[in-house]
Amino acid sequence: IPWEADGFCMTCGQCHPNDTVHNYTYQLEVDEELTCRICLDPLLSPLDTPCGHTYCSSCLESFLEESNQGCCPLDRLPLKLSDCSSSSFLVRRLLDKLLVTCPICCQEIQRAELEDHIRHRCPGMAVYREEEEKRRRAAAVAAAAATAVATCPGIPLLMGGLSAAEAIALWSDEPGLVNPGFQLSEEEEEDGDFTLAVREGVPTIIELKRSEGLYKLGISIVGGNETPLESIIIQEIFDEGLVARNGGLLPGDRILQLNGSDLRCCSHNEAIAILSSPASLLRLAVLRDCHRHAIPPTETLSVVLHKQWPGEALGLRLGDCPGRPGVQVQHVVIGGLAARQGGLRAGDRVLAINGHDLRHASTEQAVSLIQVPSQTAGPVWLEKKVQVQKLARESLGITVSGGLGCLGGDLPIYTASVDPKGCLGRSQLVKPGDVLLGANNVELTRMAHGEAVSILKGSAAATTVELQILECGDVNKFDDDDDCSPTWIMWLKLPSFLQCPKDVPLWRSSCGSLGFSIVGGFEENRGPQPFFVKHIVPGTPAFGSVLRCGDQITAVNGRSTAGMSHHALVQMLKEIAGRVNLKVISWPGSLL
Structure with a gap:
């Protein structure tokens, strides 16, 4: 060594x-x-x-x-x-x-x-530092124990099998003191819930116990296998939820499993269904990226091979990784497609092909994926006009959320709940989650929440109300008895005219890192994929900004990222000195 x-x-x-x-x-x-x-x-x-x-x-x-x-x-x-x-x-x-x-x-x-x-x-070196720290602590404990044996008459009691507290009680008249830093609260003593530290780069099990009056996880999530993020990632943690009480998780942590159900290869909506489990004990398997310092995205290389004609061989041979699970490149044919376009070498481990995780896959699975293009499908938005007859001064019977400057960001106005006894509820033409584009020929897009509410209340005086709405075909995730909270994947599929890009200025730190990692970019079988922020490193310029996990990057210093490869955008971000201005589209994560 x-x-x-x-x-x-x-x-x-x-x-x-x-x-x-x-x-x-x-x-x-x-x-x-x-x-x-x-x-x-x-x-x-x-x-x-x-x-x-x-x-x-x-x-x-x-x-x-x-x-x-x-x-x-x-x-x-x-x-x-x-x-x-x-x-x-x-x-x-x-x-x-x-x-x-x-x-x-x-x-x-x-x-x-x-x-x-x-x-x-x-x-x-990380392994070495951990081992060195363990050796240092062990040596310090041994030295302290050797000193204590000579000076403390209570040590023989400890060596006789008594605990430290019992030895102190027998040796002196003092009952001993309770360290307040390790004293559990009454609630923690009752439910046994405590914080387990999440180690960086190592899957960790976090146990959450539901109690009366505290049911929801209190997090928002982004990602899913239909997006370039692929993993399910925590975007925000809210103070009133189970996760905040536990205190072990952070925004950016990836959720791998819940009570044995694997979330690594599921869609966004499937993850919501799993994470909404009513179980009283929740065992979350989570993974936190190493973030002592920002890890250059190029340490894991994204390689795109462009075929000149259908059926052209890639010019490489895959095989099992020796001594560990997974697939690696065993040989690159001289003059072949992979050799001509560069980026791959014999011995490289293949982590994913077209978004499919291969870290524990066989060679046969990898070969089959090379020839099968992946396809994704998202919610379908339908624009329609709804005309409803009502009594004068009769309420519409809906509550709305969203608007410019709301807590979740700059969102469209959407229906949060529909009263089934109201005029719109009786018509069954408006559902929770529908985006309101206009009311009685007054446009509601790019409007603050208060302004939109005033216009909708003003329409109550009329006997006819005409609404222009954008209906999502996938609404089975909403609960008509409660205020709906649109999912992140639903926001992601909104038409471009409802998006509100914002500028996020960053100043490169002295260590040269902006402090975030990205996924996405042009892929042969998927075509151009949007770029998303995957992870933000604490203590860096990105961490101190309004940037969030799941934000979509559409431009850098005025240059559009559309059609760029992952490698091209990474290189551009690394070469820009001083101020870096990101144009991003930010949607709130799905609430759980």
């Missing part, structure tokens, strides 16, 4: 003395113009000489000190280190972008990012 050896370097991940140059493993052959003529390796901290040559700063300094000649290594012209200058920004950028391999986890990464990767994101 390299970090257990002497001289381990956090910059390059290799073991070498402090006074020697860093040692990198490069993925590709480096251009001769970017190579030092002294060490014959790619340049490190390059210096330009007045005579037009470029060397590593450490190599040149060592050469001038050892030779005592004070001349250029190549043309032997007089040279002083003070006469040299740092190479141009372009040369240094080219060197920074050279691809190297992390010697600990074998991931491919740019040279300039390797040190930050080793310090903060490398899975191997």
Whole structure:
């Protein structure tokens, strides 16, 4: 293990003395113009000489000190280190972008990012840090125990099998103190519900117990297998729900299972049905992304292969991953489609094909997916006009929600509930969840909630009411006896004229990360897919903004993202310095 050896370097991940140059493993052959003529390796901290040559700063300094000649290594012209200058920004950028391999986890990464990767994101180093922390704590406990044995007369009682509290009570007249930081409230003592810490990158089971008066989860969710997000992700947590009382979950956590029911491959509406289970004990399996620092989306590469004709072979061979579940690329045919378009190499693990999770799949399943395009279907919106005869001053019998500036964002006006005894309820032409476009020839789109309510109340004086509505064909998820809450997937399928994009300005932090990850982009079998925010990292520019999980990114600095590949948008976001202006469409998640 390299970090257990002497001289381990956090910059390059290799073991070498402090006074020697860093040692990198490069993925590709480096251009001769970017190579030092002294060490014959790619340049490190390059210096330009007045005579037009470029060397590593450490190599040149060592050469001038050892030779005592004070001349250029190549043309032997007089040279002083003070006469040299740092190479141009372009040369240094080219060197920074050279691809190297992390010697600990074998991931491919740019040279300039390797040190930050080793310090903060490398899975191997994370394991090492956890083990080191355990050893440190164990040593501290052992040292404290050794000291206590010599100074505390109550320790022999502990060694005799008594608990710490019993030993204190027997050794002294004091009953001992209860640590208030670990004292359960009366409610927690009654129901036994407590917070279990969710570890990053590791599936964790959270138990929630329903009690009288506290039934709902109190979260909103986004995602589903019919969207680029694929997973079911928590968008918001509300104070009055079960999840908030437990305190173990955060926005951005992925819900994998509920009471044994798998949510990883289900649609959004199927997830709502599962999460609405009336069980008194809920066992949630959740996964939290590692977010000590933002993980570059390019560490998991999205590769799109474009066939020139139907039936063209991809030019690669798949096989089972040795020693673990899943599928990997075993061979890339020279001159084949995969080799020509690049991005794939032998040994790459295939995580998904066309949105289908392959982390635990067989080779046969992967091969079958390559030839079967996936298809998705969403709610169908029907626009219609409804005319109802009523008594003068008779109420419409509906409640409405939404409007510009409401708690959920800039939403259309929609019916939250319909009184079955009211004039609209009797007609059965208006249902909860229908979007109201107009009333008696007055447009209700892009209107605040109070303004829309005033117009609808004003129509009560008439004996005829004409409503222009947008009806969703998929309304079985609403409960006519309660205020409806449209699902996130329903908002997602709204026509573009009802969308209200907003600008989200972000300023790149000193570490260079905006602090969010994205999914989506052009795929061959699915075509252009919208881009969604999948995860937001605490303590970053994105975390301090109004950006939410599930938000759709439609433009970056005025440039539309329509038709872009995932890789293209990631590169564009990484290359923009300073202010980054996102145009997003934000819909509230489905309430549970």
